[in-house]
Amino acid sequence: MNKISEKKHFRLDGAELKLIALAAMTIDHIGLIFFPGLSVFRIIGRIAYPIFAYMIAEGCRYTRNKKRYLSSVFGVGLLCSAVNYLVERSLYQCILITFGCSILIIFALDTLQKENARRKKVLTAAGAAAFLIFLYYVNGISLPGLSLPGGRIREIFLETGFRMDYGFFGILSPAAVWMVKTKTGKLAALAAGLCMISGEIGGVQIFSLAALIPLAFYSGRRGKTGGKNFFYVYYPAHLAVLYGIAQLIQTV
Numbered sequence: 001m002n003k004i005s006e007k008k009h010f011r012l013d014g015a016e017l018k019l020i021a022l023a024a025m026t027i028d029h030i031g032l033i034f035f036p037g038l039s040v041f042r043i044i045g046r047i048a049y050p051i052f053a054y055m056i057a058e059g060c061r062y063t064r065n066k067k068r069y070l071s072s073v074f075g076v077g078l079l080c081s082a083v084n085y086l087v088e089r090s091l092y093q094c095i096l097i098t099f100g101c102s103i104l105i106i107f108a109l110d111t112l113q114k115e116n117a118r119r120k121k122v123l124t125a126a127g128a129a130a131f132l133i134f135l136y137y138v139n140g141i142s143l144p145g146l147s148l149p150g151g152r153i154r155e156i157f158l159e160t161g162f163r164m165d166y167g168f169f170g171i172l173s174p175a176a177v178w179m180v181k182t183k184t185g186k187l188a189a190l191a192a193g194l195c196m197i198s199g200e201i202g203g204v205q206i207f208s209l210a211a212l213i214p215l216a217f218y219s220g221r222r223g224k225t226g227g228k229n230f231f232y233v234y235y236p237a238h239l240a241v242l243y244g245i246a247q248l249i250q251t252v
Helices: 014-034 039-045 048-062 066-088 095-114 118-139 151-159 167-179 183-201 203-216 230-251
Strands: none
Touching: 014 039, 014 048, 014 203, 014 230, 039 203, 048 066, 048 095, 048 167, 048 183, 048 203, 066 095, 066 230, 095 118, 095 167, 095 230, 118 167, 167 183, 183 203
8 A cells, every 4th residue: 555655756966967968968069069050949048047056056955075075076177168258368267266156156145154253254254245346246247227337347357258157147046046945936036037037138048947847856866977077077078079079170
């Protein structure tokens, strides 16, 4: 009787969600590189960021080694950004740099919640505030009807080509998810962040809200990753392969 009543509902663990995001990201980049005129590739790719953002928040909550987690994300991100600068002379920062900033903010918030030492809390709060101000000036907000100070500083950064993938709200969204305890609240926080990002970027970005569907089936379990570094290696590896193929096609 118990076995009959204990039917398994459809659930997705963290590893499975990341694989969905990887597939969507790959499709997105294939469209960007080979089929820039077809929006369907970009629409499918919009679900990648929300899933990864949610998983970054989960990773920060459950990681046992904060320094390793942060250094892994930032390290690969810096490598990708360095290669991008050497190849294209662009200071545009990849999504891993965005998530690295998210992790820094989350760990600062975690310190403020857990630390008893007043001096450490004050220093952490001051550092986090300064970091957020810097991120704002670098990624300045330009939503319709919203005017904030620091426009000239933002222009200077933009003139150098320095910009972070998904911008200011893209950095804050994982932190918003992390701050909420319930699953419904996490999805609501993510949805709010995605709406802000869509308002900033426009275009097909609104389709990122479709990621809330697979995330609603998240079981809360990590799942089998097939190697801790797989997801970090895949990002630069798949870009190298795609750009390599593109170069071969151009020379033929």
